[in-house]
Amino acid sequence: MxxxxxxxxxxxxxxxxxxxxxxxxxxxxxxxxxxxxxxxxxxxxxxxxxxxxxxxxxxxxxxxxxxxxxxxxxxxxxxxxxxxxxxxxxxxxxxxxxxxxxxxxxxxxxxxxxxxxxxxxxxxxxxxxxxxxxxxxxxxxxxxxxxxxxxxxxxxxxxxxxxxxxxxxxxxxxxxxxxxxxxxxxTADPTPETHKQVVGVDVGMRYLAVTATMQGDCTFHSGKQIVPKANHSARLRKRLQKKGTRSATRRLVAISGRERRLKQNTNHVVSKRIVLQHPQSLIGLEHLTDIRERTKRRKGKNAKQRKANRTFSKWSFAELHSMIAYKALLHRSMAIKVDANSTSQACPKCGHTCKENRPNKGLLFVCQNCQYTLHADLVGARNIAMRTLLIRQDWRGTGLLSVRAFCVGR
Structure with a gap:
């Protein structure tokens, strides 16, 4: 391979x-x-x-x-x-x-x-x-x-x-x-036996990535220090573009790519930590293709609604996924895509799924059926890990991987 x-x-x-x-x-x-x-x-x-x-x-x-x-x-x-x-x-x-x-x-x-x-x-x-x-x-x-x-x-x-x-x-x-x-x-051809652990990775804005294993281990990779810097670069670029003077253009050239490089470097650091922390693992990632079309977004042209829509496109999650994928292969692991539907709304204990499980779409998950309470992003990571485990069990039973491995080069 x-x-x-x-x-x-x-x-x-x-x-x-x-x-x-x-x-x-x-x-x-x-x-x-x-x-x-x-x-x-x-x-x-x-x-x-x-x-x-x-x-x-x-x-x-x-x-x-x-x-x-x-x-x-x-x-x-x-x-x-x-x-x-x-x-x-x-x-x-x-x-x-x-x-x-x-x-x-x-x-x-x-x-x-x-x-x-x-x-x-x-x-x-x-x-x-x-x-x-x-x-x-x-x-x-x-x-x-x-x-x-x-x-x-x-x-x-x-x-x-x-x-x-x-x-x-x-x-x-x-x-x-x-x-x-x-x-x-x-790299070595992957088999179910070579991946001794299953890991679920949930991505987001408050926490760039949250990992969870079937043994109960979890890790939070915060974006608290990085996201404000990226937002500042975006605001500065917008002001300079609006000004339009020659000095503003020179400044734009000087800072061009700063926001992109910051995000790229952060994704490199986070992906490397995840892969090194979980060697020889089957890493489950959310299938986020067409997520912007599949999720409901606010409609309108006022500043508040534009800002809310802009938040949906703030971080390069596809780049983070691709980095995890190619680095995983270099460390005898493999990344696969799993269904991302309702990963943070489904209870990992009883399976009850509804929007009310996340009050006000906040960080707290409270199951309306069994009252199971946990951090919402960790719930998403655990659900992804369980869906990855099902794929691994099916792989061991049939000898065929039921989903396509996410093996993307850098």
Missing amino acids: QTVVTAKLKLNTTPEQFKALRTTQLAYRDSLNYVSQYAFAHGKMSNAVRLQDATYEEIRLRFHLPSQMACSVPRQVGASYKTLWTKVKNNAVHRKEGKTKKRYKGLDKAPKFISPTLTYQYKKDYTFKKEQQVSILTLEGRVIVPYTGYNKHVALIQRGAEIGASKLWYDKPKKQFYLLVSLAIE
């Missing part, structure tokens, strides 16, 4: 190499926008083969991209249009079912690519050399650049790990290039 991780390598470029990489990045972005305009003008085309046949020569002539990059551009644009078409179709289904009234507008105009991130294919656009050097293709030919990175990732590259595509990413505030390389690592 393979697990995909991403190695972030810092490129130590000379001024000439920096200029060559930056020029290549911008040309690649311009070619993406050209192909996107072509696809939109021809029926919002998502077929990568047809896009390549129609635009390949123009990409080579106008933007002077090497042949492999000229092939990567239509594939990337085609994949973007396929994703947008999927969202349009899902939105149509949700509107028909009455889950939402909003029409998805992602294909009302041609998607514009703003980020200059460039995709490289291994052994075609870039290769690794000895002494921590990498050969990278630019518009002016190949350049050999020394790199540094996380010791474990560098060791995997040097030991001959299976290397995939990479992305050339530019950190604009620091004026620094990074190469984000996909590495496939072999």
Whole structure:
């Protein structure tokens, strides 16, 4: 079984190499926008083969991209249009079912690519050399650049790990290039016997994650110190965007990504603690896909209602889940998705389920049937753990995992 991780390598470029990489990045972005305009003008085309046949020569002539990059551009644009078409179709289904009234507008105009991130294919656009050097293709030919990175990732590259595509990413505030390389690592095939423990993980805003085991152990990972910082960054960015002056724009560039990096780092810390605390475990996570469409939200345009709706989208729970998933595989554990329906409203003792079990939607859970009282988030984690246990028992009995393992690379 393979697990995909991403190695972030810092490129130590000379001024000439920096200029060559930056020029290549911008040309690649311009070619993406050209192909996107072509696809939109021809029926919002998502077929990568047809896009390549129609635009390949123009990409080579106008933007002077090497042949492999000229092939990567239509594939990337085609994949973007396929994703947008999927969202349009899902939105149509949700509107028909009455889950939402909003029409998805992602294909009302041609998607514009703003980020200059460039995709490289291994052994075609870039290769690794000895002494921590990498050969990278630019518009002016190949350049050999020394790199540094996380010791474990560098060791995997040097030991001959299976290397995939990479992305050339530019950190604009620091004026620094990074190469984000996909590495496939072999991990042991999971079996019910290798997972000696079952863990349920409930995510939320007051507590970013609450874990519970079948032995009664529990852990609370609070967001008390982190969430206010993220909210402050969001408010500061909003004020600067509203001001719109040149100095405000410079400040926005300086702090760009601060909120995202804070959340990403916090998710890394929380996921690592969970995985290290529960080795060789089957970790149950809530299936939160389309949760915004499936949950009732306040309707209206006043400030209080907008703030309540904004709270639903405050933290990147999908990112936290993905980090738990790939780190679990590296520590001989595995994460699976379980049904998230009524996990904090169902009594783990008698099974009674109703909204009144959580008075005022607070942190206290009081079963209206048996009067069982507990922290609401812990109740959710225990219900997830029990649903994970049922899946594990079924796995042992049938030899087949009844749900799909959530094995997502970083």
